[in-house]
Amino acid sequence: MSAGLTAPRRRDRALSAAEGRAFVREQLMQDRQDALRADEPPAASGRSADLAGPRSKARKTDPVLVVGSASAPEPSRRSRVRPEPAADPRWQWISTRETHRGKVRIDVDEVQLPTGERATFEVDRSVPFTVAVLVQDGADLLLARQYRYPVDRWIVDLPGGAGAFGEMPEQAARRELEEELGVVATELIPLHTFFANPGRSVWKTHLFFAPGVREGRASADDPSEKVQLARMARVDLDQLLIEGEIRDPALLIARTMAAAKGLLPPVGS
Incomplete structure:
Protein backbone atom coordinates (compact mmCIF):
# COMPACT_ATOMS: atom_id res chain seq x y z
CA MET A 1 0.00 0.00 0.00
CA SER A 2 1.27 3.47 -0.77
CA ALA A 3 2.52 5.24 2.30
CA GLY A 4 0.00 8.06 1.93
CA LEU A 5 -3.10 5.86 2.04
CA THR A 6 -5.27 6.00 5.14
CA ALA A 7 -7.75 3.25 4.33
CA PRO A 8 -9.41 1.82 7.48
CA ARG A 9 -8.37 -1.63 8.68
CA ARG A 10 -10.44 -4.37 7.05
CA ARG A 11 -8.19 -7.35 7.50
CA ASP A 12 -10.87 -10.04 7.46
CA ARG A 13 -12.76 -9.04 4.34
CA ALA A 14 -12.20 -7.88 0.78
CA LEU A 15 -13.02 -4.45 -0.53
CA SER A 16 -16.56 -3.60 -1.55
CA ALA A 17 -16.98 -2.32 -5.10
CA ALA A 18 -17.09 1.29 -3.92
CA GLU A 19 -14.11 0.78 -1.62
CA GLY A 20 -12.23 -0.90 -4.45
CA ARG A 21 -12.73 2.04 -6.75
CA ALA A 22 -11.68 4.51 -4.05
CA PHE A 23 -8.65 2.43 -3.09
CA VAL A 24 -7.38 2.16 -6.66
CA ARG A 25 -7.89 5.88 -7.26
CA GLU A 26 -5.99 6.75 -4.07
CA GLN A 27 -3.22 4.30 -4.91
CA LEU A 28 -2.85 5.77 -8.39
CA MET A 29 -2.77 9.32 -7.05
CA GLN A 30 -0.03 8.35 -4.57
CA ASP A 31 1.96 6.61 -7.30
CA ARG A 32 1.72 9.71 -9.48
CA GLN A 33 2.92 11.90 -6.62
CA ASP A 34 5.82 9.51 -5.98
CA ALA A 35 6.67 9.53 -9.69
CA LEU A 36 6.83 13.32 -9.67
CA ARG A 37 9.11 13.30 -6.63
CA ALA A 38 11.28 10.61 -8.22
CA ASP A 39 11.80 12.78 -11.30
CA GLU A 40 13.01 15.79 -9.30
CA PRO A 41 16.72 16.54 -9.73
CA PRO A 42 18.86 14.74 -7.13
CA ALA A 43 20.32 16.65 -4.21
CA ALA A 44 23.62 18.40 -4.77
CA SER A 45 25.74 15.35 -4.17
CA GLY A 46 27.29 15.01 -7.62
CA ARG A 47 25.19 11.94 -8.47
CA SER A 48 23.28 11.76 -11.73
CA ALA A 49 19.53 11.04 -11.87
CA ASP A 50 20.25 7.42 -12.75
CA LEU A 51 22.23 7.06 -9.51
CA ALA A 52 19.69 8.78 -7.31
CA GLY A 53 18.77 5.51 -5.58
CA PRO A 54 16.41 2.56 -5.84
CA ARG A 55 13.27 4.61 -5.11
CA SER A 56 13.63 6.81 -8.19
CA LYS A 57 14.33 3.79 -10.37
CA ALA A 58 11.40 1.80 -9.02
CA ARG A 59 8.92 4.58 -9.80
CA LYS A 60 9.75 4.86 -13.50
CA THR A 61 7.36 2.11 -14.57
CA ASP A 62 3.76 2.35 -13.36
CA PRO A 63 0.78 0.11 -14.20
CA VAL A 64 -0.91 1.00 -17.48
CA LEU A 65 -4.52 0.64 -16.29
CA VAL A 66 -5.79 4.02 -15.16
CA VAL A 67 -8.91 4.40 -13.05
CA GLY A 68 -10.74 7.72 -13.28
CA SER A 69 -11.23 10.49 -15.76
CA ALA A 70 -9.31 10.30 -19.01
CA SER A 71 -8.93 14.08 -18.84
CA ALA A 72 -6.97 14.04 -15.56
CA PRO A 73 -3.58 15.75 -15.90
CA GLU A 74 -0.70 13.38 -16.55
CA PRO A 75 2.58 14.12 -14.75
CA SER A 76 5.61 14.37 -16.98
CA ARG A 77 8.06 11.49 -16.55
CA ARG A 78 11.34 10.33 -17.97
CA SER A 79 11.41 6.67 -18.88
CA ARG A 80 13.55 4.22 -20.76
CA VAL A 81 10.71 1.88 -21.62
CA ARG A 82 7.53 3.97 -21.97
CA PRO A 83 6.61 6.22 -24.90
CA GLU A 84 5.90 9.85 -24.15
CA PRO A 85 2.58 10.27 -22.26
CA ALA A 86 0.90 11.99 -25.21
CA ALA A 87 1.54 8.88 -27.32
CA ASP A 88 0.49 6.49 -24.56
CA PRO A 89 -3.33 6.32 -24.51
CA ARG A 90 -5.03 4.82 -21.48
CA TRP A 91 -8.37 3.32 -20.62
CA GLN A 92 -11.13 5.22 -18.85
CA TRP A 93 -12.94 3.52 -15.97
CA ILE A 94 -16.75 3.62 -16.11
CA SER A 95 -18.05 1.24 -13.44
CA THR A 96 -17.21 -1.77 -11.28
CA ARG A 97 -19.26 -4.87 -10.51
CA GLU A 98 -18.12 -7.44 -7.95
CA THR A 99 -18.42 -11.01 -9.27
CA HIS A 100 -16.67 -13.09 -6.60
CA ARG A 101 -15.64 -12.58 -3.00
CA GLY A 102 -13.74 -15.08 -0.88
CA LYS A 103 -10.04 -15.18 -0.18
CA VAL A 104 -9.88 -13.93 -3.76
CA ARG A 105 -11.86 -10.88 -4.83
CA ILE A 106 -12.67 -10.47 -8.54
CA ASP A 107 -14.38 -7.44 -10.07
CA VAL A 108 -15.59 -6.80 -13.59
CA ASP A 109 -14.82 -3.23 -14.63
CA GLU A 110 -16.52 -1.55 -17.54
CA VAL A 111 -14.00 0.63 -19.36
CA GLN A 112 -13.78 2.86 -22.39
CA LEU A 113 -10.90 2.09 -24.72
CA PRO A 114 -8.87 4.77 -26.50
CA THR A 115 -10.86 3.93 -29.66
CA GLY A 116 -14.08 4.98 -27.90
CA GLU A 117 -15.36 1.41 -27.68
CA ARG A 118 -16.58 0.01 -24.37
CA ALA A 119 -15.32 -3.28 -22.96
CA THR A 120 -15.29 -5.26 -19.73
CA PHE A 121 -12.17 -6.36 -17.89
CA GLU A 122 -11.81 -8.72 -14.92
CA VAL A 123 -9.60 -7.31 -12.16
CA ASP A 124 -8.15 -9.02 -9.09
CA ARG A 125 -8.59 -6.71 -6.06
CA SER A 126 -8.13 -9.42 -3.44
CA VAL A 127 -5.68 -7.61 -1.15
CA PRO A 128 -4.16 -4.15 -0.80
Whole structure:
Protein backbone atom coordinates (compact mmCIF):
# COMPACT_ATOMS: atom_id res chain seq x y z
CA MET A 1 0.00 0.00 0.00
CA SER A 2 1.27 3.47 -0.77
CA ALA A 3 2.52 5.24 2.30
CA GLY A 4 0.00 8.06 1.93
CA LEU A 5 -3.10 5.86 2.04
CA THR A 6 -5.27 6.00 5.14
CA ALA A 7 -7.75 3.25 4.33
CA PRO A 8 -9.41 1.82 7.48
CA ARG A 9 -8.37 -1.63 8.68
CA ARG A 10 -10.44 -4.37 7.05
CA ARG A 11 -8.19 -7.35 7.50
CA ASP A 12 -10.87 -10.04 7.46
CA ARG A 13 -12.76 -9.04 4.34
CA ALA A 14 -12.20 -7.88 0.78
CA LEU A 15 -13.02 -4.45 -0.53
CA SER A 16 -16.56 -3.60 -1.55
CA ALA A 17 -16.98 -2.32 -5.10
CA ALA A 18 -17.09 1.29 -3.92
CA GLU A 19 -14.11 0.78 -1.62
CA GLY A 20 -12.23 -0.90 -4.45
CA ARG A 21 -12.73 2.04 -6.75
CA ALA A 22 -11.68 4.51 -4.05
CA PHE A 23 -8.65 2.43 -3.09
CA VAL A 24 -7.38 2.16 -6.66
CA ARG A 25 -7.89 5.88 -7.26
CA GLU A 26 -5.99 6.75 -4.07
CA GLN A 27 -3.22 4.30 -4.91
CA LEU A 28 -2.85 5.77 -8.39
CA MET A 29 -2.77 9.32 -7.05
CA GLN A 30 -0.03 8.35 -4.57
CA ASP A 31 1.96 6.61 -7.30
CA ARG A 32 1.72 9.71 -9.48
CA GLN A 33 2.92 11.90 -6.62
CA ASP A 34 5.82 9.51 -5.98
CA ALA A 35 6.67 9.53 -9.69
CA LEU A 36 6.83 13.32 -9.67
CA ARG A 37 9.11 13.30 -6.63
CA ALA A 38 11.28 10.61 -8.22
CA ASP A 39 11.80 12.78 -11.30
CA GLU A 40 13.01 15.79 -9.30
CA PRO A 41 16.72 16.54 -9.73
CA PRO A 42 18.86 14.74 -7.13
CA ALA A 43 20.32 16.65 -4.21
CA ALA A 44 23.62 18.40 -4.77
CA SER A 45 25.74 15.35 -4.17
CA GLY A 46 27.29 15.01 -7.62
CA ARG A 47 25.19 11.94 -8.47
CA SER A 48 23.28 11.76 -11.73
CA ALA A 49 19.53 11.04 -11.87
CA ASP A 50 20.25 7.42 -12.75
CA LEU A 51 22.23 7.06 -9.51
CA ALA A 52 19.69 8.78 -7.31
CA GLY A 53 18.77 5.51 -5.58
CA PRO A 54 16.41 2.56 -5.84
CA ARG A 55 13.27 4.61 -5.11
CA SER A 56 13.63 6.81 -8.19
CA LYS A 57 14.33 3.79 -10.37
CA ALA A 58 11.40 1.80 -9.02
CA ARG A 59 8.92 4.58 -9.80
CA LYS A 60 9.75 4.86 -13.50
CA THR A 61 7.36 2.11 -14.57
CA ASP A 62 3.76 2.35 -13.36
CA PRO A 63 0.78 0.11 -14.20
CA VAL A 64 -0.91 1.00 -17.48
CA LEU A 65 -4.52 0.64 -16.29
CA VAL A 66 -5.79 4.02 -15.16
CA VAL A 67 -8.91 4.40 -13.05
CA GLY A 68 -10.74 7.72 -13.28
CA SER A 69 -11.23 10.49 -15.76
CA ALA A 70 -9.31 10.30 -19.01
CA SER A 71 -8.93 14.08 -18.84
CA ALA A 72 -6.97 14.04 -15.56
CA PRO A 73 -3.58 15.75 -15.90
CA GLU A 74 -0.70 13.38 -16.55
CA PRO A 75 2.58 14.12 -14.75
CA SER A 76 5.61 14.37 -16.98
CA ARG A 77 8.06 11.49 -16.55
CA ARG A 78 11.34 10.33 -17.97
CA SER A 79 11.41 6.67 -18.88
CA ARG A 80 13.55 4.22 -20.76
CA VAL A 81 10.71 1.88 -21.62
CA ARG A 82 7.53 3.97 -21.97
CA PRO A 83 6.61 6.22 -24.90
CA GLU A 84 5.90 9.85 -24.15
CA PRO A 85 2.58 10.27 -22.26
CA ALA A 86 0.90 11.99 -25.21
CA ALA A 87 1.54 8.88 -27.32
CA ASP A 88 0.49 6.49 -24.56
CA PRO A 89 -3.33 6.32 -24.51
CA ARG A 90 -5.03 4.82 -21.48
CA TRP A 91 -8.37 3.32 -20.62
CA GLN A 92 -11.13 5.22 -18.85
CA TRP A 93 -12.94 3.52 -15.97
CA ILE A 94 -16.75 3.62 -16.11
CA SER A 95 -18.05 1.24 -13.44
CA THR A 96 -17.21 -1.77 -11.28
CA ARG A 97 -19.26 -4.87 -10.51
CA GLU A 98 -18.12 -7.44 -7.95
CA THR A 99 -18.42 -11.01 -9.27
CA HIS A 100 -16.67 -13.09 -6.60
CA ARG A 101 -15.64 -12.58 -3.00
CA GLY A 102 -13.74 -15.08 -0.88
CA LYS A 103 -10.04 -15.18 -0.18
CA VAL A 104 -9.88 -13.93 -3.76
CA ARG A 105 -11.86 -10.88 -4.83
CA ILE A 106 -12.67 -10.47 -8.54
CA ASP A 107 -14.38 -7.44 -10.07
CA VAL A 108 -15.59 -6.80 -13.59
CA ASP A 109 -14.82 -3.23 -14.63
CA GLU A 110 -16.52 -1.55 -17.54
CA VAL A 111 -14.00 0.63 -19.36
CA GLN A 112 -13.78 2.86 -22.39
CA LEU A 113 -10.90 2.09 -24.72
CA PRO A 114 -8.87 4.77 -26.50
CA THR A 115 -10.86 3.93 -29.66
CA GLY A 116 -14.08 4.98 -27.90
CA GLU A 117 -15.36 1.41 -27.68
CA ARG A 118 -16.58 0.01 -24.37
CA ALA A 119 -15.32 -3.28 -22.96
CA THR A 120 -15.29 -5.26 -19.73
CA PHE A 121 -12.17 -6.36 -17.89
CA GLU A 122 -11.81 -8.72 -14.92
CA VAL A 123 -9.60 -7.31 -12.16
CA ASP A 124 -8.15 -9.02 -9.09
CA ARG A 125 -8.59 -6.71 -6.06
CA SER A 126 -8.13 -9.42 -3.44
CA VAL A 127 -5.68 -7.61 -1.15
CA PRO A 128 -4.16 -4.15 -0.80
CA PHE A 129 -0.62 -5.54 -1.30
CA THR A 130 1.58 -8.53 -0.54
CA VAL A 131 5.03 -8.87 1.02
CA ALA A 132 7.89 -11.38 0.95
CA VAL A 133 11.23 -11.52 2.77
CA LEU A 134 14.57 -13.01 1.77
CA VAL A 135 16.31 -13.91 5.04
CA GLN A 136 20.03 -14.35 5.62
CA ASP A 137 21.11 -16.18 8.76
CA GLY A 138 24.87 -16.43 8.88
CA ALA A 139 26.08 -18.31 5.82
CA ASP A 140 22.59 -19.67 5.07
CA LEU A 141 19.30 -18.38 3.70
CA LEU A 142 16.03 -19.12 5.49
CA LEU A 143 13.29 -19.98 3.02
CA ALA A 144 9.76 -21.33 3.21
CA ARG A 145 8.71 -24.73 1.92
CA GLN A 146 5.03 -25.40 1.43
CA TYR A 147 2.49 -27.20 -0.72
CA ARG A 148 0.87 -25.09 -3.42
CA TYR A 149 -2.42 -26.62 -4.49
CA PRO A 150 -2.89 -24.79 -7.84
CA VAL A 151 0.35 -26.32 -9.17
CA ASP A 152 0.01 -29.51 -7.07
CA ARG A 153 3.54 -29.54 -5.77
CA TRP A 154 5.75 -28.60 -2.84
CA ILE A 155 7.89 -25.59 -3.65
CA VAL A 156 10.55 -23.45 -2.00
CA ASP A 157 9.55 -19.80 -1.81
CA LEU A 158 9.76 -16.82 0.53
CA PRO A 159 7.90 -16.22 3.79
CA GLY A 160 5.26 -13.60 3.21
CA GLY A 161 1.62 -12.95 2.52
CA ALA A 162 -1.07 -10.31 2.25
CA GLY A 163 -0.91 -6.96 3.94
CA ALA A 164 -3.82 -5.67 5.98
CA PHE A 165 -5.68 -2.42 5.44
CA GLY A 166 -3.99 0.36 7.35
CA GLU A 167 -0.78 -1.67 7.62
CA MET A 168 2.53 -0.55 6.16
CA PRO A 169 4.52 -3.02 4.01
CA GLU A 170 7.38 -3.28 6.53
CA GLN A 171 4.92 -4.03 9.34
CA ALA A 172 3.30 -6.73 7.23
CA ALA A 173 6.69 -8.21 6.33
CA ARG A 174 7.73 -8.46 9.98
CA ARG A 175 4.40 -10.00 10.96
CA GLU A 176 4.38 -12.57 8.17
CA LEU A 177 8.01 -13.53 8.78
CA GLU A 178 7.41 -14.28 12.44
CA GLU A 179 4.07 -16.00 11.83
CA GLU A 180 5.46 -18.34 9.17
CA LEU A 181 9.07 -19.03 10.17
CA GLY A 182 9.08 -18.07 13.84
CA VAL A 183 11.90 -15.54 13.50
CA VAL A 184 12.10 -11.77 13.97
CA ALA A 185 14.10 -9.61 11.57
CA THR A 186 16.73 -7.44 13.25
CA GLU A 187 16.62 -5.21 10.17
CA LEU A 188 14.57 -5.04 6.99
CA ILE A 189 16.03 -3.57 3.81
CA PRO A 190 13.66 -2.80 0.90
CA LEU A 191 14.69 -4.78 -2.17
CA HIS A 192 12.13 -4.17 -4.88
CA THR A 193 8.43 -3.63 -5.56
CA PHE A 194 6.74 -5.34 -8.47
CA PHE A 195 3.36 -6.39 -9.83
CA ALA A 196 3.10 -10.18 -9.82
CA ASN A 197 0.36 -10.12 -12.48
CA PRO A 198 0.07 -6.62 -13.99
CA GLY A 199 -2.28 -7.90 -16.65
CA ARG A 200 -4.96 -8.72 -14.09
CA SER A 201 -4.14 -7.61 -10.52
CA VAL A 202 -3.92 -4.12 -8.98
CA TRP A 203 -1.82 -5.06 -5.96
CA LYS A 204 1.94 -4.86 -5.61
CA THR A 205 4.43 -7.20 -3.97
CA HIS A 206 6.97 -5.53 -1.68
CA LEU A 207 10.23 -7.46 -1.29
CA PHE A 208 12.57 -7.08 1.67
CA PHE A 209 15.97 -8.44 2.68
CA ALA A 210 16.63 -9.40 6.31
CA PRO A 211 20.40 -9.61 6.94
CA GLY A 212 19.87 -11.15 10.37
CA VAL A 213 17.16 -12.60 12.59
CA ARG A 214 16.50 -13.60 16.18
CA GLU A 215 14.15 -16.23 17.53
CA GLY A 216 10.45 -15.40 17.57
CA ARG A 217 7.24 -17.34 17.75
CA ALA A 218 5.45 -18.91 14.79
CA SER A 219 1.71 -18.44 14.95
CA ALA A 220 0.20 -19.43 11.60
CA ASP A 221 -3.17 -21.01 12.37
CA ASP A 222 -4.61 -21.60 8.89
CA PRO A 223 -4.68 -25.39 8.29
CA SER A 224 -4.29 -24.81 4.55
CA GLU A 225 -1.04 -22.90 5.10
CA LYS A 226 1.46 -25.25 6.68
CA VAL A 227 4.86 -23.65 6.22
CA GLN A 228 8.14 -25.45 6.85
CA LEU A 229 11.36 -23.56 7.46
CA ALA A 230 13.97 -24.52 4.87
CA ARG A 231 17.58 -23.62 5.72
CA MET A 232 19.70 -23.58 2.59
CA ALA A 233 23.23 -22.57 1.70
CA ARG A 234 23.31 -19.71 -0.80
CA VAL A 235 25.33 -21.73 -3.31
CA ASP A 236 22.71 -24.49 -3.17
CA LEU A 237 19.89 -22.04 -3.84
CA ASP A 238 21.87 -20.55 -6.72
CA GLN A 239 22.33 -24.00 -8.22
CA LEU A 240 18.58 -24.62 -8.04
CA LEU A 241 18.03 -21.25 -9.74
CA ILE A 242 20.47 -22.12 -12.53
CA GLU A 243 18.83 -25.52 -13.01
CA GLY A 244 15.36 -23.96 -13.26
CA GLU A 245 14.06 -25.62 -10.11
CA ILE A 246 12.92 -22.40 -8.41
CA ARG A 247 9.51 -21.37 -9.74
CA ASP A 248 8.40 -18.71 -7.26
CA PRO A 249 8.71 -15.23 -8.86
CA ALA A 250 9.24 -13.40 -5.56
CA LEU A 251 12.21 -15.62 -4.71
CA LEU A 252 13.69 -15.25 -8.19
CA ILE A 253 13.39 -11.46 -8.10
CA ALA A 254 14.56 -11.12 -4.49
CA ARG A 255 17.72 -13.16 -5.06
CA THR A 256 18.51 -11.18 -8.21
CA MET A 257 17.89 -7.80 -6.58
CA ALA A 258 19.92 -8.72 -3.48
CA ALA A 259 22.87 -9.36 -5.81
CA ALA A 260 22.23 -6.18 -7.81
CA LYS A 261 22.26 -4.11 -4.62
CA GLY A 262 25.41 -5.76 -3.28
CA LEU A 263 23.63 -7.42 -0.37
CA LEU A 264 24.54 -10.92 -1.59
CA PRO A 265 27.18 -12.12 -4.06
CA PRO A 266 26.17 -12.53 -7.72
CA VAL A 267 24.14 -15.63 -8.54
CA GLY A 268 26.41 -18.60 -9.13
CA SER A 269 29.53 -17.00 -7.69
